[in-house]
Amino acid sequence: MLSTSDIRKGVVIRHQGDLYVVVEFQHVNPGKGAAFTRTRMKSLGSGKVIEVTYKSGEAVDIVEVxxxxxxxxxxxxxxxxxxxxxxxxxxxxxxxxxxxxxxxxxxxxxxxxxxxxxxxxxxxLPKKVKYTVAEAPPAVKGDSASGNVTKEVVLDNGLKIQAPIFIKEGEEILVNTETGEYSARA
Amino acid sequence: MVSWRELRDNPRARQLLEQRWLILRLVREWFWSRNFAEVQTPLAVRHAGQEPYLNPVSLTLQDAAGAPYPLQLHTSPEYSLKKLLAAGFPRIFEITKTFRDGEDIRGLHHPEFTLLEWYRAPGTLAELMDDTEGLFKAIGEKLGAPTVGISGESTSVKGAWKKKTMRALWQEWLDADLNNLLTREALAEFARARGYAVTAGDAYEDIFFKIFLDKIEPRLGREAPLFVYDYPSQMASLSRLSPRDPRYAERFELYIGGVEIANAFGELLDAEEQLRRLEADQAHRQKLGKPTWAVDQDFIAALRSGIPAPAAGIALGIDRMVLLFTGARGIEEVIFHTLGDQWEQQN
The missing domain is CATH 2.40.50.140 (Nucleic acid-binding proteins)
Incomplete structure (x- = not known):
């Protein structure tokens, strides 16, 4: 039997007789008090997603993955x-x-x-992945100068994302796979 | 996250950090214009707080002769600021870095984070609520952001804010009278009947929070910011018991969009009671197998020398405040060069 400190994304927990894979977890320390681990997990059988809150240090039945x-x-x-x-x-x-x-x-x-x-x-997935920009429409005169305008670019694997207008074809960029957004030039 | 590359190449990342630095300026201006003195206290202290569940970072400095000074990075500037109240500063604020070991490095946590604390002596919790509301509204107005949000939801800071007692919340969401659940036995029975696991090692507040975090907290402050006040006396921490009803403590927390933003105390000024509570916390740490250290007797001496009563103080998480105003996804998006970023660079 392991404890809440072993909870990670992807571990499998036996909860009330069923097996669940952890999709997301978050630590909460209400008002400087004890820490708790809020866990969202998906049933390996039914695919149903449930939320369970464990007190930190509590025994958790984590199965070997x-x-x-x-x-x-x-x-x-x-x-x-x-x-x-x-x-x-x-x-x-x-x-x-x-x-x-x-x-x-x-x-x-x-x-x-x-x-x-x-x-x-x-x-x-890795948190950031490097891609080469395969297609990027040239910046059009009159695009806002605010620095906040983005355009759609196509990456070397076919993925389309929004990137700042100054990004050009052939450049290598990093994409954050957690948010699906452009991160920076590689 | 938030690397210098992102600040250079990513307008959104850059804007988030620019907003953060602007918010810091607005917070300072707001307090300065209200005659609060901005003060500074040490980050590295001889005696850190005794809170059983917070873990200070230890370090040792040496003077020029090589004599060691074992220190801890503070988990909150609370003791130092109350020493300043005892020194006769009636309205003070500090924006400081605090350190809590063993915390997440993303989402709502980062082991090094920025805390705003302010105190009024004399002062009351009601005044701190007004300060907090006024501060948020002033910043919202300056930023042109009447609503704040997290995870795509938005809460208006412009309209009327709400205040509810903890007891009213238990009535509202659990249909239970907290007055009948103020002992460990009664609360454990209530929890078990609702399917919560309760173990022998669970203290009153552990059982309380299991239920609270599950059924109540995620719903708080969705429509309007909400002050939750009057906590059961078991969760008094450094606050005094309510003169109206000593079963509850003079403490409030601010929730916006289900997230805890600030924690305030009607300050406990009774030095002997404070010493007893700190010693109890120290014993609790020992029982949990955690490192222990001496109680800060200089803090107790400051209380003995006298602080104008009543006194009230509050701690507000600046990173979370910025998160709300900017709509960032996690505090790692509003902190430059987080641990995550620094370690990513090395790999």
Whole structure:
């Protein structure tokens, strides 16, 4: 039995007999008091999302999950192929597991996959990923000079994001995968 | 987050930090114009606070002869500021960095963060509520931001703010009378009946917060900022018990959009009672297996020498305030060169 300090995104918790993967967690210390861990977790069976608040230090039934670094190779129909960087074995992950985050995939990027009894239960992308700008419309005369105007650019993996007007084709930029936003030039 | 590269290349990131620095200026101007003296107190102190659940960072400095000075980075400037009240400064404020070890480095927390504290001696909680509301409204007006928000939700700071007792909140959201739940036994029974796990090690406030964080806190301050006041006496901390009803303590917290922004006390000025509480906290730390240190006797001496009564003081998280005014997603977006950023650079 582990405790709340072992709660991370992607760990699997046995809660009231069912298995849940942690999607999000947050520490709260109300009024300088004891710390609590607010956890949002998704049932591995039904996919239902629940919220549970644990007191810090409380015993939590965290089941063994292996976290393995894998490199993205290519899309294969409705699945995505990765290579296990330890064993060099290939593994296909279901599109459902990646959800909307699949749009950040780009050949060669490394992700951390959580495996529970051989089954992939979570995928963590790097927080910032570097892309090359494939298409960027030139800045148009008359664009606001406020410095806040953005334009849509297309990245080398096909992802479209808003970037400042001064970003040009061929530049390398960093994208924050948590917010989906432009971060800075690489 | 917030690296110099982002400040250089990302107009949104730059604007967030510019707003932060502007807000700091507006806060100072607001207090200066109301005859509060801006003061400074040490970050590294000989005796940090005794709060059982806060973890100060320890360090040792040496003088030129190599003599060691074991110190802790303060978790709040509270003791030092009350010493200034005892020295005869009636209205003071400080904007300072504070350090709490073992905290998250994103979302609503960062181990090094910026705290605004101000005190009135003499002064009351009602005056601090007025100060807080006035401060937010003045800043909102200067920034042209009548609403503040977190996670895409918005709360108006312009209209009337609300005040509710903790008891009224338990009535509203749990249909329970807190007057009947002021002992550990009664609260534990109530919690168990509602499916909460209660263990032998849980103190009154642990059980209280399990329920409060789950059923009440996320709903607070959604439509308008809300002051929650009159906390059960078990959660008095450094506040005095209410003269109206000593089962409750003179303490309030400000919530906006479900987030705790500020914590205020009608200050406990009774030196002997304060000493007893600090010793109890120290014993609690020991029981939790945490490092302990001597009670700050100089703080007790300051209380003995006398502070004009009643006195009231408040701590307000500046990073969270900036988060609300700018609509940033987490305080890591409004702090330059966070731990996350510094470590990302090294990898």
């Amino acid at each position: 292996q976290f393995i670094t894998m490199q993205y190779l290519y899309q294969s129909g409705p699945a995505y192929a990765f290579m296990n960087m330890q064993s060099y074995e290939q593994l296909e992950l279901d599109a459902g597991l990646l959800g909307d985050e699949a749009k950040y995939l780009k050949e060669g990027i490394e992700v951390v996959v959580g495996l529970y009894e051989g089954r992939a239960v979570s995928v963590a």
